[in-house]
Amino acid sequence: MNEKISRVSSLADASRRTALKAGLAAGLVSGFPALARAQDNTIRIGYWPIAAGIPLYAGVNHDVFKQAGLQVEAVKFASAQQVVEAMIAGRIHGSANGTASAALGLGDIAEPGLCKIIAANPSNAKLVLDEVLVAEKSDYKTIASLKGKRIGCGPGIQNVTLAKIIFEKNGYPEVKPIEMPVGQHVAALAAGQVDAVYTLEPTGTVGRLKGLTKILETGVISKYVLGNPMAPWYGGSASLTAAFLKAQPELAKRYITAYLSAIDLVLKEPAKVRPDLVGYTAIDAKLAEAVPLPGFTTYSQFTPSDIGYFQKFFDVFTERKIFTRKVDVASMLYRA
Known part of the structure; x- marks a missing residue:
């Protein structure tokens, strides 16, 4: 397990030539109870404290998960890489929106089939991120x-x-x-x-x-990386681990339904959920009223064109030798 975690770190570190020690990930997540030993049905979702994670924050604060009979715990991490490392270690069941998609791609390289993406954040010249x-x-x-x-x-x-x-x-x-x-x-x-x-x-x-x-x-990624100012850049994604989907399929399906309901709440009632940014992120109340809220594409809404742009984004990391192999986006998308 620790070897797989270290591979995520080493894949990223080799590209940026830093010296993250091999045991770092295990130490970072050691404070979280191992899911294998957990006796409850708590669903632990890792998040990076940015605005894009708002479906998780709103889902917890407005009892969207509780009303679905779910106990969901939002687990904060300092970086997207740490979220993925915790997923590999089995300390959490998945990631909230805003978790860097490339980090999930690195996770798939370290542990093939690590997770399934249930929703992603598109941004472009219009959806500002x-x-x-x-x-x-x-x-x-x-x-x-x-x-x-x-x-x-x-x-x-x-x-x-x-x-x-x-x-x-x-x-x-x-x-x-x-x-x-x-x-x-x-x-x-x-x-x-x-x-x-x-x-x-x-x-x-x-x-x-x-x-x-x-x-x-x-919208600089859409314009300069994807070649189209209005192309959707899926820089962050919500996901569930394949292990969780396999071990508790019914519970996982209920979570997915509730999470998509939380996305719907964000889209339909933005004024209601903006205060949820306070506490989960460094955004204060005044800023919460002004910051642009992200867009969302759920797993069932992806079009062939969307998948093509998502794949083009991943292929950039393969071309630059950051991904050691091609990561297929379509195979990472959740299928009901």
Whole structure:
């Protein structure tokens, strides 16, 4: 088991040439009770504390799961990679929306058939999530004008890889993105530590409300990685482990139905669920009212075109030798 966890870390670390120790994942999740020993039917879902995980937050806070007769526990992790490591270790049953899809892809390489995706977050020029920001007082007008400048991005192989592609496509092939927590992006720009950042919402909204940053361009992954500004970029996904689906199929089906009901609640009553961002994320009450909420595509809503763009996204990681083999998106989608 620990060998599989280490493979997720080593696959990502080899690409970004960092030195995460092999035993880290086991230590990170050791505080969680092993599911194999659990005597209850609690469903533990890992999440990265960002806005995209709102179906899980709303589902817990508004008793969507409880009304379905389910006991669901939201388990917080510092990164998407840690969520996947916990899934491999058997400490959690799945991931909430917002968990980096590429991290799930790495998990599938470490343990083939690790999980099934039940919903994903599409973003593009209209559904705003990904963006390039600069300081409010800067004179930069285009991404191309940032050639040779200091570029920041969020932590993890998905963020670094995508930042590289964005700036390579804008005439800056030698870019070396500086990894930093997303929560530090606005401060880093304001302090002049970096000249621009590739980041995710709510960073742009935070910077705008504080008068410290401005958006240079949104929907950058769809435009520069997928080649179409309106193409859906499925950067984050909710999933369940194959082990859970096999061991408790009826319970898993009830959870999926309830989770999709939570997505429906988010889409139909956004004002009602916005306060749920407070507590689960670093977003405060004022920001919760302004931050763009994510879009959702459930497993049954994926079209061939959607799957094609999702696959194109994964293929980027294969082409860049981050994935050691091709990861087939279609086979990772849940089928009722």
